[in-house]
Amino acid sequence: MKDVTYFPLHEGAVMIDFGKTINRETNKKILQLAKVLKDQPFHGFIEAVPAYTTLTVYYDPIIGESQSFTKICSWIENYLDNLPLDDTSANTINIPVCYDLAYAPDIEEVARTNNLTVKQVVKYHTEIIYHVYFLGFSPGFPFLGGLNPKLATPRKSNPRIKINAGSVGIAGNQTGIYPSDSPGGWQIIGRTPKSLLQIEKNPPTLLQPGDNLSFYAISKDEFEQWEENQWV
């Protein structure tokens, strides 16, 4: 396939590079290739890790004498040339978010930075359908595309030691959700009561690469009610 390059990340990993542009067509191709490799793995295949413009394929370089880098690349090339047409429509996951100040320590800063009211921040954040390009950073953490540029805000100069699980944030022109407690420098504009991790289920994450996602606002009461419901 044209415009695709192959780079050996190490002895048992090839990074397939689809160029420098982040867009949904490229992402679709990457996720399709990942799926084909998982469904019809070559001998020695371990796993494929998608990112914005790359797919990295891990394999065992020892088993079988023919597992050379060039051989693997030509196999992948063959898969790529014969990708099935994908006409399945993406799942849309709706995520409730409480934008109340109690759970949104940085929403006023995001509003101020962009000359907006808090209400406008919520409006702009909830009116978009986002795309889950891939998961990374931590289990279930979605890299989303589609943030309204009017909301773009630099990371905090002093990262927080602990950001609570479910926190919804903005960093530069990205928005995302922290599935578990972790340190981080994103501007926190809300929190979802929905759990993004479901370890005992298959798949173990609520979101999958390729999903669509939309946020809808809930009140502080609804959020706390939701939390209580989780415990019943």
Added chain:
Amino acid sequence: MGLRMIEEGLLTTVQDLGRKGYQSLGFSVNGPMDQLAMRLANIILGNDQNEAVLEMSFLGPSISFESDMIIALTGADMSPRIDDVPVSLGKPLAVKTGQTLQLRTSKSGLYSYLAVKGGLDIPEVLNSKSTSLTAQVGGYNGRKLQTGDFIPIKKSYSYVGRIPWQLDSTLFAYLRSEKPIIRFLEGKQYKSFSSQSLDNFTSKQWKISTKSNRMGYRLIGAELLVNDQKELITEATAFGTIQVPPNGQPIVLMADRQPTGGYPKIGQVIQADLPKLSQLRPTQAFHFQKSSIEEALTELKITENTISRLKVAIASKWKEWENAYC
């Protein structure tokens, strides 16, 4: 049947060969820092190489045995003693109920491995028994072992007769290298670095910062700068990836790394040198040396051939032992 933690030590975790197949959902691979020593601990006992073991870091724990069993220790030398009697690394050790294994600060290397014949009885989470400390998943309740914890084992062996074999200590020579050299492949953004930085990378000496852990080894040495400080599009990272944040101080990503990262990669430590790097202590200076995929693969094959040979030889010894005593 099992092991009881009498003193927890610095950082003791349960690890098998890692959680494969879930990186695309954001899960780290985890697994042992020194895969070679970990696999050899299992191989000595005739276990599957992926059997879960205890990984013990720098200051070892004290562990009492609550049943008769056969164990093996490999990796860093923590001056192991059983009921105050020194014991050897790299061989099967038969222990009795009530005996205690005492480990101290390691004399060479950082990570030591304790395998039990038949394996630890640990449930799998997402196809692996490895502990993810950050996600708090897998291993022993997703956390490091603490004083008082009881780790069940799958099989008890009441020892009869001698188990006379021991691994050749030259297998662990990498733990004691005087002037360690770590070989690397060019990273994806290798050519983005200034020629001065690339020169410094291989000519200057490096040390591992004490602010290092299972996620990454921070390196202290020359400053490495890219010619064009533009932000990189997040992409996959691997065990041994040498990435350089804007402050110019490289970090080698280790067993608990995240599946993806956004810093430029100057290099990738070859697989065969990862055990050596993992076991390097913060005080020890080392150098990087450029390698090639061909050399890296040859080195990897040499290691794997040695392991295969040992596996076959030891399996037949256990067969004889089982015929005689079980």
